[in-house]
Amino acid sequence: xxxxxxxxxxxxxxxxxxxxxxxxxxxxxxxxxxxxxxxxxxxxxxxxxxxxxxxxxxxxxxxxxxxxxxxxxxxxxxxxxxxxxxxxxxxxxxxxxxxxxxxxxxxxxxxxxxxxxxxxxxxxxxxxxxxxxxxxxxxxxxxxxxxxxxxxx
Numbered sequence: 001x002x003x004x005x006x007x008x009x010x011x012x013x014x015x016x017x018x019x020x021x022x023x024x025x026x027x028x029x030x031x032x033x034x035x036x037x038x039x040x041x042x043x044x045x046x047x048x049x050x051x052x053x054x055x056x057x058x059x060x061x062x063x064x065x066x067x068x069x070x071x072x073x074x075x076x077x078x079x080x081x082x083x084x085x086x087x088x089x090x091x092x093x094x095x096x097x098x099x100x101x102x103x104x105x106x107x108x109x110x111x112x113x114x115x116x117x118x119x120x121x122x123x124x125x126x127x128x129x130x131x132x133x134x135x136x137x138x139x140x141x142x143x144x145x146x147x148x149x150x151x152x153x
Contacts, residue, residue, distance in 0.1 A: 006087035009053075010096065015108055018058055019078040022116045026072040031121070038066045041127060043135070047097040053086045057101040061109050063125065065117075075116050075125075079109035099136035106130055 024030070042062040047055050058080045065072045083101050085093055110127045117125040 009086040011084040013082040018080040023074045030072045059105040099132040
């Protein structure tokens with residue numbers, strides 16, 4: 001290996017809650033009904049280059065919970081992290097930022113959502129694990145299909 005090539009490096013430098021909100025539009029009426037929640041989860045990730053080797057990754061989760069068709073509560077969390085990535089190729093860097101880093105952030109976001117729901121006196125809301133590799137692969141496939149469709153026009 002030449003001196004110009006860096007050894008691949010990866011490190012989590014910091015995890016932090018960037019933004020969080022809780023709305024309970026169904027309160028207090030929602031507390032007088034049988035609890036049979038309908039949970040909807042929306043996920044989004046984005047990354048920002050901080051410098052040559054540091055990146056901020058933000059995992060945004062929006063959980064909307066309805067009970068008997070009526071909104072019970074809405075929780076939005078932006079869980080962020082600063083990651084050190086060096087010595088990776090472009091494709092590896094994109095995959096790490098788009099799948100591996102969100103996978104690291106997800107348990108923190110899930111805990112924040114559960115804590116906010118509990119503070120609003122709702123039952124525990126432990127979100128199921130998410131396959132960020134599959135989501136990233138779908139995103140790549142969608143981008144490729146859009147590019148191919150654009151080439152045809």
